Amino acid sequence: MLYLLTIVAGLCIGAIVHRSRKPWPYLSIIALAVLLSVIFLMGLEVDIASVNAALLWRAAGIAVAAMLGSVVCLITVLSLLKR
Amino acid sequence: MIMGTLIIGCLLSGIAVHTLFPVASGALSGWTLPAILSLMLLVGFQMGSDLSWVREWKKHMRLAMIVSVCTVVGSLFMAWCYSLLDTALRARDAMLVASGMSFYSLSSILLNQEGLRTLSVLSLLSNLLREVLSLAAVPLIVKLFGVYAPIAATASGSDSGAPVITRVSGKEYTVLCVICAFILSICVPVLTKLLIIMG
Numbered sequence: 001m002l003y004l005l006t007i008v009a010g011l012c013i014g015a016i017v018h019r020s021r022k023p024w025p026y027l028s029i030i031a032l033a034v035l036l037s038v039i040f041l042m043g044l045e046v047d048i049a050s051v052n053a054a055l056l057w058r059a060a061g062i063a064v065a066a067m068l069g070s071v072v073c074l075i076t077v078l079s080l081l082k083r
Numbered sequence: 084m085i086m087g088t089l090i091i092g093c094l095l096s097g098i099a100v101h102t103l104f105p106v107a108s109g110a111l112s113g114w115t116l117p118a119i120l121s122l123m124l125l126v127g128f129q130m131g132s133d134l135s136w137v138r139e140w141k142k143h144m145r146l147a148m149i150v151s152v153c154t155v156v157g158s159l160f161m162a163w164c165y166s167l168l169d170t171a172l173r174a175r176d177a178m179l180v181a182s183g184m185s186f187y188s189l190s191s192i193l194l195n196q197e198g199l200r201t202l203s204v205l206s207l208l209s210n211l212l213r214e215v216l217s218l219a220a221v222p223l224i225v226k227l228f229g230v231y232a233p234i235a236a237t238a239s240g241s242d243s244g245a246p247v248i249t250r251v252s253g254k255e256y257t258v259l260c261v262i263c264a265f266i267l268s269i270c271v272p273v274l275t276k277l278l279i280i281m282g
Contacts (some may be wrong), residue, residue, distance in 0.1 A: 002120070003120075004122050004187070004269060004273070005120075005232070005271060006120050006123035006127065006143055007123050007124075007126060007127040007130075007268070007269065008119075008127060009125055009127060010118065010123065010124040010125060010126060010127020010128040010129075010130070010131065011127035011128070011130050011131040012127075012131060013086060013124075013127070013128055013131065013278050014127060014128035014129065014131020014132040015131035015132070015134060015243050016131075017131070017132055018130075018131060018132045018134055020135070020241045020246055027128070027129065027132065028123065029140045030141060030226070031125045031129060032089075033114075034121045034122050034197070034257060035116045035122060035188065036093045037089070037093075037114075037118050038099075038115075038118045038119055038122050038188045038192075039090055039093040039094050039113065039188060040093040040094070040095050040096055040097040040099070040115060041097060041112070041115045041118055042094065042097060042113075042186055042188060042191055042192065042207060043093065043094045043095065043096060043097015043099075043101065044096075044097045044098075044100060044101045044103070044111055044112055044135060044193050044202075045097075045112070045115070045191070045192075045200070045203060046100075046101065046142035046204050046207070047101070047200065047204070048085065048096065048098055048102055050201055050204055051204060051208075055201075055204065055205060055208065056208065058169060058172065058205060058209075058251065059180075059205055059208035059209035059212055060209070060212055061165055061168075061169065062162055062165055062177055062180050062181055062205075062209045062210040063209045063210070063213035063216060064213075064216070065161040065165040065181070066157075066158035066159075066161055066181040066209075066238075067158075067213055067216065067217050067236045068157075069157045069158050069159075069161025069164075070153060070154040070155075070156075070157035070161075070235040070238065071154040071157070071159055071224065071228050071232045071235050071236050071237060072157060072161075072234040072277075073156050073157030073160070073229050074149070074150060074153035074157065074228075074231060074232060075152075075229060075232065076188060077150070078229075079233065081149075
């Protein structure tokens with residue numbers, strides 16, 4: 001809930017700034033810096049001892065399964081709707 | 084390519100700091116929540132500062148909802164199917180990992196906050212792989228499954244991957260990419276919490 005509220009708060013602030021038509025040239029640089037710092041902080045949480053080949057295969061398996069599942073579900077629904 | 088290198092570099096730096104300087108790592112960990120909240124604020128800010136998608140929202144709304152719902156249902160269903168093959172993995176755990184919808188930064192931190200450390204690492208790797216693989220395979224996905232399929236495959240990464248997707252599918256799909264990414268980004272914390280509550 002906190003995350004959702006933060007996104008909505010950001011959206012409102014962004015819309016207000018957009019309406020005032022003030023230029024915001026550094027937004028993409030700030031966003032990149034924050035994203036990279038979050039990824040760095042995520043790295044701090046990773047216990048290297050727990051990462052092994054089995055975990056990597058499992059991660060790849062779930063990634064491919066989820067990717068294919070969403071694509072197959074979408075084309076099935078779209079083909080049903082076309083009929 | 085540069086972006087990918089930066090992301091991998093930051094991740095490896097974090098892992099190196101955690102391994103080499105555990106005390107400093109513990110002190111820095113307190114910054115995780117403020118950092119993730121700043122990221123969320125910026126996601127909203129970027130959406131709000133370019134409201135062109137709002138004007139075209141109605142035109143794309145129906146299709147965006149179909150793509151988003153299919154992405155969520157298909158991802159969770161196939162993760163459940165995967166757990167049937169991998170007997171060491173619980174169905175709920177596989178679905179929790181897939182509920183990240185390629186939003187690797189948020190999903191892994193949400194799981195870590197719930198004390199699910201191993202699952203958090205799995206979620207980070209899996210969702211990162213999903214984004215990288217789906218973006219690399221956009222031309223193939225379009226050729227095999229059609230123009231909407233890469234949006235479903237990249238899930239919440241379809242906004243950052245929009246330049247790649249629109250290069251193959253066409254510029255008219257940019258707004259759809261952004262709307263779907265927005266809907267799916269909002270779904271990530273909701274789905275994760277829901278799956279944790281359902282136990």
